[in-house]
Every structure is written in structure tokens, then in C-alpha cells.
Amino acid sequence: MVQINIEQREITLKIVYYGPALSGKTTNLQAIHQLMESQGRGRLMVLDTADDRTLFFDLMPVFFKTQSGFTIKVKLFTVPGQVMHNSTRRIVLQGVDGIAFVADSQKSLTKANNDSWRDMTQNLRANGLDIKQIPVVIQFNKRDLPDVRSEEEIETVTRRGKEPIFMASAIKGVGVFETLEGILRLTWRLLNSTLQLEQKLHLCEDDFISNLLRRPKLAQPSGPEGVS
Amino acid sequence: MTAAPLTAGSVLQQTFSLGELLDLGAFREVCVSYAELFQIGFKIFDENREQLVDVKGAPNDFCAYIFSLPVGKARCAQEVSSIRELSLTGPEIIQHDCMSGMRYLIAQISHEGSSVGRVVFGPYLPAEAQPTALSDLGDRFNPEVAARLYQRIRRVQTEVARKVVMNLVRVIEVMLFTGYKQVLTSRMHVESVTSSYTELQEKNHALRESFERLKELDRLKSSFLATVSHELRTPLTSVIGYSEMLTEGLAGELNAEQHQYVRTIMEKGENLLALISSILDFSKVESGNLRLNIGPTNLREVVRAASSTVVPMARKQQVSIDLVIGDDVPVIQADAEKVRQALINIIANAIKFNRKGGRVVVEAQRVMVKPQPKKGAEELPAAFAPVDEEMVQLTITDTGIGIPKEKLARIYDSFYQVDNSSTREYGGTGLGLAIAKSFVEAHGGTIQAQSEVGRGSTFRIWLPIEHGT
Numbered sequence: 114m115v116q117i118n119i120e121q122r123e124i125t126l127k128i129v130y131y132g133p134a135l136s137g138k139t140t141n142l143q144a145i146h147q148l149m150e151s152q153g154r155g156r157l158m159v160l161d162t163a164d165d166r167t168l169f170f171d172l173m174p175v176f177f178k179t180q181s182g183f184t185i186k187v188k189l190f191t192v193p194g195q196v197m198h199n200s201t202r203r204i205v206l207q208g209v210d211g212i213a214f215v216a217d218s219q220k221s222l223t224k225a226n227n228d229s230w231r232d233m234t235q236n237l238r239a240n241g242l243d244i245k246q247i248p249v250v251i252q253f254n255k256r257d258l259p260d261v262r263s264e265e266e267i268e269t270v271t272r273r274g275k276e277p278i279f280m281a282s283a284i285k286g287v288g289v290f291e292t293l294e295g296i297l298r299l300t301w302r303l304l305n306s307t308l309q310l311e312q313k314l315h316l317c318e319d320d321f322i323s324n325l326l327r328r329p330k331l332a333q334p335s336g337p338e339g340v341s
Numbered sequence: 342m343t344a345a346p347l348t349a350g351s352v353l354q355q356t357f358s359l360g361e362l363l364d365l366g367a368f369r370e371v372c373v374s375y376a377e378l379f380q381i382g383f384k385i386f387d388e389n390r391e392q393l394v395d396v397k398g399a400p401n402d403f404c405a406y407i408f409s410l411p412v413g414k415a416r417c418a419q420e421v422s423s424i425r426e427l428s429l430t431g432p433e434i435i436q437h438d439c440m441s442g443m444r445y446l447i448a449q450i451s452h453e454g455s456s457v458g459r460v461v462f463g464p465y466l467p468a469e470a471q472p473t474a475l476s477d478l479g480d481r482f483n484p485e486v487a488a489r490l491y492q493r494i495r496r497v498q499t500e501v502a503r504k505v506v507m508n509l510v511r512v513i514e515v516m517l518f519t520g521y522k523q524v525l526t527s528r529m530h531v532e533s534v535t536s537s538y539t540e541l542q543e544k545n546h547a548l549r550e551s552f553e554r555l556k557e558l559d560r561l562k563s564s565f566l567a568t569v570s571h572e573l574r575t576p577l578t579s580v581i582g583y584s585e586m587l588t589e590g591l592a593g594e595l596n597a598e599q600h601q602y603v604r605t606i607m608e609k610g611e612n613l614l615a616l617i618s619s620i621l622d623f624s625k626v627e628s629g630n631l632r633l634n635i636g637p638t639n640l641r642e643v644v645r646a647a648s649s650t651v652v653p654m655a656r657k658q659q660v661s662i663d664l665v666i667g668d669d670v671p672v673i674q675a676d677a678e679k680v681r682q683a684l685i686n687i688i689a690n691a692i693k694f695n696r697k698g699g700r701v702v703v704e705a706q707r708v709m710v711k712p713q714p715k716k717g718a719e720e721l722p723a724a725f726a727p728v729d730e731e732m733v734q735l736t737i738t739d740t741g742i743g744i745p746k747e748k749l750a751r752i753y754d755s756f757y758q759v760d761n762s763s764t765r766e767y768g769g770t771g772l773g774l775a776i777a778k779s780f781v782e783a784h785g786g787t788i789q790a791q792s793e794v795g796r797g798s799t800f801r802i803w804l805p806i807e808h809g810t
Contacts, residue, residue: 176454
């Protein structure tokens, strides 16, 4: 749930990267952290174990100040993918405004994706949230690996659903910005329709996106691979 | 460092002030060493303008002189107050020159893109500053003293001062990040454990409920079995009774073939009656309706009676039964009928699963028995252990087929037979041992079995001499 602090003129949104274990949620955040202009983001907080598995979550804030003096802050969280950390996932999902579901493209991990999605809907329900009311995008990560589901196959099934799909190879920084942009746009649209942010903050969707996703000119990766 | 209360929702939704994220004691130490290193003092305020740190730089006689004058003190306080309230809109450092030409640098402290406080660095004298004509400082003000002290102030290049401030802000922001990480880690740990515990409690509750439901269903099942068995027994008694009358020729002489048929009806009827009686006994045990008629019980007689009951069966199987009854076997307080039934069931098994020409030995003796260790008893000191108890031990040994080790634990389960195929070969319901165990335990006794495949089994029953001990 978006947090609005009128006194401090600040709006905070919460985006959660969900998905099965080892699908690349932390790698997404690391890539964004690396590719983004340092003035527009905070430090990347990684709470992991000695073997680099996420223990609680990762957190990175991105922010900017509007011309009217409002600070817009988006906190990007990941959840721990391992099955045993379900209660932590449930806590991290509390008050979520948008979800980027990081699926593993490898065919052998289709079941893990499905299980994680079901787990997510259950945890949303436990928090009093409905998956149908929350903006969600799906990222098919690890496109650089062999034996992955083909784009044609994914495109075909995607047409049946409503969630925008993005192809990514987070480890190479490919597709991570597009995924983040996708979920930020959906989230902005939903909040704008309920809170009339555009009118109140004198801020349009494109400015919201371009101000949040500022990148140094030299660090532009290859073009987007999103299929929607 | 103080954290918000746990009840205020998840730590992830909370915002923290500068003071909440820093260990102020340790933080002041860092500030003091900064001031010592650069010889310039500074103050740190949180977002609510509350002063968290005030460290002094090198002694400054000029400012001390101005501050010693009542009017000077008031004007200095006014300067500090206006600096504290200055509006900061971004990360840029703002400079503020005071009435005497001394300079302050003010910088915002940010955490996750939000302002959480400010550093007010100074006062210091900029390298390029020119003496300012001071006026309106009252009668006690001496311009010559002021000018002399002014010349002694150490000057600092503003560029250097700005770098020091930027560096200080960066150090504070790193400390804030570390503090925030620590708060999140510890609080998330507690939240996760609490959430898992709640989930576990809910699951336990659901399990307990379904366990209670199953227990109720089990009770209903036993009650149903008892009713059905009773209803079956009544007409069956008539079938057997009338068959018996027919074989005895009460309704006229039967020819040999008719006699044979009626005897078969009677035998099968009796088998069926025995089965129904077992089910009825067992269902009574299961539904908790087992009642013991406790009284003085002469075990010598009970053992003999039980053995003689199964003698026809033993003869048929060509199995011998030997009784070894110790002279010291006492009269015990027990339900003689139930003890007899338990013994019959075990001896009957010993015969049934024996080989032709095999042997069954039934022994009775008075023994001292170490009490069975109870759950958790190993944590108690030895002095708390119960003393040995005097009991009667009944041992039934056979030379039969034996029971495999891995199946021993299940032999008392109702309707269980070690080898399903043997049900047909040896007959029976698989209720005998279950009933025997229930009867023995109802007396406060125990039953144990040892066995070796191919060599035979030994069942031991211990019964207390006094009921209820």
C-alpha cells in the first residue's frame, strides 16, 4: 500500500521481486544498482547467508524529487526464494504496490515457477491482498542458458494472460530495466486512477519513469527484449 | 539505537529517525575525533531540529569574547537558531556568514532519498574573509580587543571545509545504512519467527481438531461393532441350539449324512460365535466400556482352567501343553474371567502357530519387576525412581513358527496377522492378542513378546498382586 507522508511531502511505493529460488531476483537488483545513476538510488542492502542465498530480502530504494518538491521513492525488495522462508516472503509482501515475478526460463524449472506463483497468491491472500488487484509483470530470466522455453512458446501462452512478459538475462543486465519500467508503469497507472497523482503532483507517467530510471549515458545495455 | 514497537506492523513499513538508526554514544565519538582532526566544531540536528551532537573545535578566543558580551551572546544565539531553521532543498552545501564574518556550512543528511537531518559545520574563518566592522554590541565591547583576537583565528579555505563536510555527511550516511540494516535484520528475524510460530499454532490447532474428530469416529465405530455383534449373536445361539437338538435326535433320528451336515452347521456356527464374541470383547475395550470384576483370583486355578479349555485344540494339533506353577504364586486381586480369556488367547495362538508334535509351556511365578521407565524419567535423579514391584509373571513359550523381528511391534494391532496368507491357513480374526493386551493393561499389567523365526515365541505377562498398584 502506497505510503504518503504529507508533512514530509513524500510518497513511497513498494515493488517486490518474487519468484522461485535461484531465479535471479537478487541479480536483477544488482544489475539495476550497477546500471543506474548513483544520485537516483540508495545503497543496495543484501541480507544473505554465507553461500550467497537471500536470507530475508534485498532492498534498494530509487527516488527523485518532483518540481513541486515531492519526493517520490520506490523501494525495490526481493524475497528469499527458498521454500523454508515462507513466513519472510509473506512479511515482505505486506503492503506491496507492484510485483515483478522473476521466472526461470529453463524448461526443467517450470514446476518451480508454478509452485512459486501459487505460493505468492497464497501469501498475498494471507496479507488480505488479491492477485487480481495487484499490478504484476513476469520476467523470463536466464535467456542466455540452453534448454529454455522458446520465446514463441512463451508468446503463445502469454496472449491468454493479462500480465506483461519480459525476457531477460539479468546477469548481463539485459531486460532488467525494461522489467522494472513495466512494473513501474502498471503501478503508476493503478495509483493514478485511484489517487489522481498526475493531477496532484503535476507529474505525468513518462516523467515518473524517466526520473526514476536515470542511467548514465555510457552504461546503456542492448535494446529491450520485452514482448509486450 | 531504539526501535519502534513491534506492534506497529512490519519493520519494512516503518520510517526511522536519525537517532533511532545510530548508536548515539559511538556516533559522538566519531564526531569528536572529526573535530579534533580538523580543529573545527560542528553540530548535528535531526529532521525535527533536535540537536544530537555538538562538538567543539580548536578554542576560538574571538568568538568566546563576543559570546561573553550579553548582546553578543543574544545575537550568536539568533544566528544559530536561524541556521537551524534554514530550508534545505537538496544535497548542495549551503553557506551562512555570521555578523562577525565567521562562516557556517550546512549540509543535508539523507537516508534512502529522504532528508533525516543536517550538519551545521563551523564556525570557521574563511581564508579570504576581511575583518567586519562590528557594531551594536553594547558598551562593554572593545573593538581593539576584538581586532586583536580576530587576527589570531586560524583560517580555513572554504574548498577544504566543503570537502570535510561532504566527507562527514558520507560517513554519517554509511553509518545510517549500517544501522538500518542492523535494525531490519534483527526485527525481520523476530517477525519471521513469530509468523512461523503463529502458522505452526494454527496447524497444531487444526490437527488437534481432526484428531478429536477421528477419536469420536473411532468410538462410534466400536459402538457400532458392539451393537452389531450383539444382534448377530442372539440368532446364532438359536442356530447352534437347534442344530445341537437335531444331532441329539430330539426331532427324530437322522441318518448318517444328515447328522454330518447338521454337525457341520453346528461347528461353523460355534466358530462364528467365537469370532463374534471376540469382536464384541474388543469393541468393548475400544469404546472404553471394559469393566473389570476385581476379586481374589487364584492364578493356579485360572491357568489350569485356561489350559484345559484349549486342550481339545492342542490334541487336534498334536501339541503338548505343560504347566509349571510355582508354589509361591499368590492369590491376586484381578478379574479372573478376563485373565483367563487373555491366557486362552495367547495359549491358543501358541498352539495354532505350532508345528505337529510341538510343545507349549505355561509357567506362573512370583517375581520382582523393575517398573517400566516412563517418558522423560531419564531426566530425573535416580532417587526419584519407583522401587521394584512384586508381581506375578505368566510365561507362555511355544516351539512354533516364530514372528519376524520387524513384525513384533504390530502383533497387538487389531485385525493384524503377521502373514496375511496364514489367516487362511491358521484361521482367526487377528483380534486375540489385541484383546489379551487390553485385558492385561486394564489390570495395570504389561505384556511382552520375544520370538525367533523357526524356533518359537515367548509371551510374558506381568500382573500386579494388588489391583491398582
